[in-house]
Amino acid sequence: MGDLGEMLAQARAHVAQFHPAGFTIGWNVGEAGGQHVFHAHMHVICRFEDEPQTGRGLRDFVLR
Known part of the structure; x- marks a missing residue:
């Protein structure tokens, strides 16, 4: 848990080349x-701002 901020920073740096407008983070915990x-x-x-599910969270992103 203490490294979560660093993990997110590394992920953001990795995908910066795609110029996303934002991110959705998913973390499954437990069965x-x-x-x-x-x-x-x-x-x-x-x-990205031009995608069909803009402004919706992970549940809407995955289920549609």
């Missing part, structure tokens, strides 16, 4: 939360 491999990782999804 009930959808975690199937029990290790720490997060999903960083670049978001």
Whole structure:
């Protein structure tokens, strides 16, 4: 947990070349939360102003 800020900074630097307008962060924790491999990782999804789900969160992004 203490390295979360650094992980996000590294992810942001990695995807900066795509010039996203924002990000959606997903982190599955526990079996009930959808975690199937029990290790720490997060999903960083670049978001762009011209995409169909602009302004909506992870649930809308994944389910549509």
